[in-house]
Amino acid sequence: MNRYTIAILVRNQFGVLNRITSMFRRRQFNISCLTVSETESAEYSRITVLFGGDEGNKNQLVNQLYKLPDVISIKEFDNENTxxxxxxxxxxxxxxxxxxxxxxxxxxxxxxxxxxxxxxxxxxxxxxxxxxxxxxxxxxxxxxxxxxxxxxxxxxxxxxxxxxxxxx
Amino acid sequence: MLLCGADIIVRTLIEQGCDTIFGYPGGQVLDIYHSLHKYRDEIRHVLTADEQGAAHAADGYSRSSGRTGVVLATSGPGATNLVTGIATAYLDSIPMVAITGNVATSLIGTDSFQELDITGVTLPITKHNYFVGSIETLADTIREAFRLAKSGRPGPVLVDIPKDIQKQFTQYTPCAKVLPDETFAAKEVRITEAAECINQSQRPFIFFGGGLISSGAQTEMLELAERIDAALGCSFMGISAIPTAHPRFLGMQGMHGRYACSVAMNKADCVIALGTRFSDRATGGLDTFIPKAKIVHIDIEGAELSKTTRDTHALRGDIKKTLEALLPLITKAEHPDWMQQVADIRAEERTHRDTREGLTPLNIMEIVNRCREADMPVATDVGQHQMWSAQMLSFSCERTFISSGGLGAMGYGMGGAIGSTMATGKKTLLITGDGSFGMNLNELATVVTHQLPITVVLLNNRVLGMVRQLQDFFYDKTYSNTSLEDRRTDFVMLAKAFGADAERVCTVDSFEKALKKAIGSGKPYLIEVMVDKDEYVLPMIPGGKSVSEIITKVGD
Structure with a gap:
């Protein structure tokens, strides 16, 4: 099992965290850590997620996130440039x-x-x-x-x- | 112009091209109903027997026409009754806009009468949903819902509107109908790689799903099939996309798919999958699914690529546009050996043909094929009758098979048929079973109210046949709670009580005669067809198993 860190830029809207975590729950993604904060723009919030799984799990998680209209963009981090x-x-x-x-x-x-x-x-x-x-x-x-x-x-x-x- | 929220809702629906709305009134949508009365010359409201029927009708409207279906319900129980209908649309990627009323914003969060967090409830079964907290955002939110419902992979969107917002006033400026997001072809490099793979194939197979219909890519798909000399098969959702009689077409594959289709697909060396999500009902056990094939998977939804299968080439993009870009890279090929193999498999399939006389599933479906006009939509419920319809009915026009696939919602059919006939103006057939019909027979009231030209073919075997079949195969014939014999429902009297014509048939000849009469009447008509309770849906690939374990006759 690998560990992945990704950041999700989302619309700063009522209920957006619920939409994200609800998706994690119903598709049983193994999230070990999650932080949410405001960003340089009042329009967006940033969610950082640490989770375990294989490459396929990671791709599925990213693709499922992109199905949510509130998700603006996603960044996957590697160890070296982060x-x-x-x-x-x-x-x-x-x-x-x-x-x-x-x-x-x-x-x-x-x-x-x-x-x-x-x-x-x-x-x-x-x-x-x-x-x-x-x-x-x-x-x-x-x-x-x-x-x-x-x-x-x-x-x-x-x-x-x-x-x-x-x-x- | 200055309008109240309720008027803005109705005007925005009209502006977005909605001509029919299915729904049921209640306390928190009184204002919207008042507006619907005011604008009744521009938008037709269809009152159903309950909100679930309305949601299924909006779905059937959408499936049969490609236009976004719209449903309206009040807060609380009205909203929860929509859930099965919304989930049905979500699982089958059907564009729908559901509008619910809610209690006034000052009461939200206080557990007031008929208050319910419907945006919370529908979170996992909508593409997106909205709680409208201010009248200023009302019109644009509804427009956004229409845009989202049809953009990319279609699906349902819910808009929850508190009662005070419906009463407030603001300026309304009409807008043009919003367009779905521009679609795009897959990345060029992916298309080039996929073309190479397809060009090397000796046994190509094109497998399409409902996405082919959404994308409208049938012409391009058939051109590809001709060029590479491929066999064709579909998932449940792909049924009616192309004529059943197409010489390359082997029908539906999967758990209850056609023998020839499942077997041929399993022998392919390249499966080109278009707008399909490889559900467990299609794949069976993943380890043994199409083991020899490279998979070229094209879908507008990135999350469906490599979700269950190991896609060799995953192409995210609109099918039509991607195939348009792909076709020039494809070399003309002929595969006489492969075509001979497919022909042999077909010949073998013919030896499985049920040759019994009487009201067998095959004879019933062949009578239906003979009696209905080629473009007549067929709605079904869920169970054995649905699978027999999927296997044996012959379709020649797209969007004429109206059935709940992914969710498998018993009770879908009557609403689906109502929506279909309302959207197309065509006579519609509903094929149902006594189990499913028991879940939606209240909608006969709607059919009679509007004198809809719906013929209900009720296959009555006095059992929950599909579950019973599984009990037969896997639960030692212990028929726990699947017998309906003690119900004693007289479906003919029941239909007549609702105000529909009805008759019961026990022979092939009387069924054919009754069906011609019923369709010819153009009126609500129910035909109860007595079917033996020990009829099976075959072939069958047991859940999680492979084609090698296909059951083609009982006693295997």
Missing amino acids: VSSELLLIKVVNCAENREEIRAAADAFNARTVDYTKKSIVMQLTDSSRRIDDFINLMRDFNILEICRTGIVSLERGESTIRKITNL
Whole structure:
């Protein structure tokens, strides 16, 4: 099974996310991560999807998306020409015996402490999904209270944009 | 001019070429009905027995004429009753615009009386749908619905309009009829590659579906067939696209397809698939489906390419335009060996011919073929009678087979026949079974109201024959809930109670006589034909299996 990251430029309209996810559900696409945000234009929203499957699944997903009138264009990302990022907020128990180790790990990953109390530490990390996975795994030793991550967002390197992709 | 929303809806429908609308009134469409009365000289409203019948009628209107069918229903239960009809149109790619009323915008989201999220409900069964939240967008939304319904791969579009929007006023500026999006041929490089593949073929087979009819590419398809000396076959949805009697045509293939067609297609080395989506009913088991063939697949819908099959050449584009570009690249060829093989398969098929006397499926369908005029549309319901019709009826004009394919919706037929006769003005035949008829017999009221020239041929075998057949083959003849013998419905009296003429026939001669009389009468007429409950639809390729496992007679 491969993992694919694609971005979908959609009309910024009421219910559009429902149309997209409803299609994923009824055709049983295996979506592992989905982010939605506004874009440079108020007319469009951008949905980034990470999913698993083979080449055929990926082509079917893209073609089924193009059947939806709200979909303007789709961009498939490869690893080489893509910048991708994700944001993590993680809350761990703050106690004397772990404090130093947590700080060392946070320093190593460039995680920023955004909240600090006697009983808890909240850290923020913006990085690749892989590095975020690694950081979470490290924190598992220190009693994680809560995790929240945004899901991946991706842009192609260079001047090319999603809007130059036609749907033909 | 300043008009209320309801008037704008009706004026926009008229402006977009809608001459007939099927529907049923209710609380949240009262304003629209008021407008329909006002504009009754410009648009005909057909009141059906329920909204499902109206949706099927809009679909039948569209299938028989190629024009977009329009249906109107109130909120809540009116809207949910449309669902089967909309889904039928969606699965068979039939252009339709469904308009629903909804509660006033101030009440939306409060579970008010007959409020229903119909755009949510119909999300998976429409090409797109709209909730009109402002009167300013009303006319353009309806126009957009008409454009979408017919653009690319056709399909149903729903527009949900709250009651307060129907009452508000705004300026209405008439527009020209919107045109569907411009179609295009497949990419040149793909066409060149496909042409090479076709030119190398020694056993070419052209397999077409409903997309051939939508695209209107029959002439180009037949020219290709002549040039490459191909055999022809179709999916269920391709029936009536070309005359059944065409010498190259082997009929429908697939689960209940014709023996010659399924077997010949399986021997082909190149299958040129036009406007068909290779559904499971056509392919059976994918691993053993047309194993020797390279597949050249042309479809306007990219998502159908390589969806179920491994297309060697996937060409996204309008069939007509793509074939026009392809034909000059095709070299004239003759394949006498292949044609001899096909002829041999046909000869073998003839040995399967049912030679029994009496009211057998074949004899019934041959009488229908003799009695109906060549261009007379035939609507069907779903089940054994439908497959017998698909296998044995002879068609000579396109858009004369009106039947629910992809969804397989029992209860489709009567609405389909009403729509067909309303759109074409032609007499229409409805072939149905006692099971299916039980799901839509209320629409006899509509047929009688409008004195439509519909002849209902009701094949009564007192069982749900298709399901029973499966119980016979695969469930140890345990006929769980498929017997209708205890119903005791007297269909002749029933039809007469609705105000139609009717008779029951038990012999071949009396059926032929009755059918001639019924069609000649030009009036609603029901003929109940008594059929043995142990008649089968054959041949049959069991679900998921291959042509090698085709069953051609019972006891195999």
